[in-house]
Amino acid sequence: MVNVSDICAMGGRPIAVVDALWSRGMAPGQQVLEGLAAASQRYGVPIVGGHSNNQAVGGQLAVAILGRAKTLLTSFNARPGDxxxxxxxxxxxxxxxxxxxxxxxxxxxxxxxxxxxxxxxxxxxxxxxxxxxxxxxxxxxxxxxxxxxxxxxxxxxxxxxxxxxxxxxxxxxxxxxxxxxxxxxxxxxxxxxxxxxxxxxxxxxxxxxxxxxxxxxxxxxxxxxxxxxLAAQPFIGARAVVPREPAHV
CATH class of the missing domain: 3.90.650.10 (PurM-like C-terminal domain)
Incomplete structure (x- = not known):
């Protein structure tokens, strides 16, 4: 769900997902796989590959998703007055x-x-x-x-x-x-x-x-x-906020 939302938030349509699942034994890993399969069917986004390891010391899940957009929504287009x-x-x-x-x-x-x-x-x-x-x-x-x-x-x-x-x-x-x-x-x-x-x-x-x-x-x-x-302290630090210079005529 989270990965699908990421694609949609950028104006895209999700195409496919790959995942890597690490689990401590088969049982917990199987539960996650069943959840992934159910979500794939409900959202109509296929899981096309990935990797698994059921001998890990703990549980981990990593997911990558591919999407395609005709027109982008971005985090960089907000304007004063919006x-x-x-x-x-x-x-x-x-x-x-x-x-x-x-x-x-x-x-x-x-x-x-x-x-x-x-x-x-x-x-x-x-x-x-x-x-x-x-x-x-x-x-x-x-x-x-x-x-x-x-x-x-x-x-x-x-x-x-x-x-x-x-x-x-x-x-x-x-x-x-x-x-x-x-x-x-x-x-x-x-x-x-x-x-x-x-x-x-x-x-x-x-x-x-x-x-x-x-x-x-x-x-x-x-x-x-x-x-x-934000000028005093970045939040995520994705883009430095610098004071705008006054226009010189």
Missing amino acids: TLVMAIDLRGAYQEPNPYWDASTRAPAERLRADLELLPALAESGLCDAAKDISMAGAVGTALMLLECSQVGGVIDVQAIPRPPGVPLLRWLQSFPSYGYVFSVRPAQAAAVARYFESQGIACAAVGEVTATPQLHLRDGETSALLWD
Whole structure:
């Protein structure tokens, strides 16, 4: 699921997967292989090869995935003035007691595939060119990664982030949804992007805006606070943030 989301977040369609599985004995390895096979069938992405070792001292799994894109969504195209939009599938439940919001295990395979197809179709529509899939960093942390890669900053209204009813805000900000994406969208296209996902039953909302100053501020009602200053401290260090020189006339 994670690897498929990575491809879709870049505007691509997944083609095939290879994996390397290390396990301590046959039984735990067999369980993982069965899970991989089930996911391959549900998402329609074949596992075409790999390697295994059931004599390892511990369990390890590495997966590589191949995809193809006609039009890219990247982490480097967010611009000052853009609207930050988040799309999250709330039709799920936590894998308690973990922070994993599972909207995939019980969903029909046809719906899973159709929901993932929204991403490359969105890229090809021209409505958006900057995106990132929400990962273990959570919704806000993933947005921060996107902003850092684009050498910009932003303001996020935490109450605007799509959230399941009854889930406390702090827990949700620390959660990893199985289907969740952050987009940086030109303001004129933000409503169209939201409708794009809402038409498929996926919650989608504008949650903030992109700024030129490389800082991320969080807003909650009338309260605002600085979460991260990228100029002072990189987050993932994917791209150095350097002060922009003033224009000389």
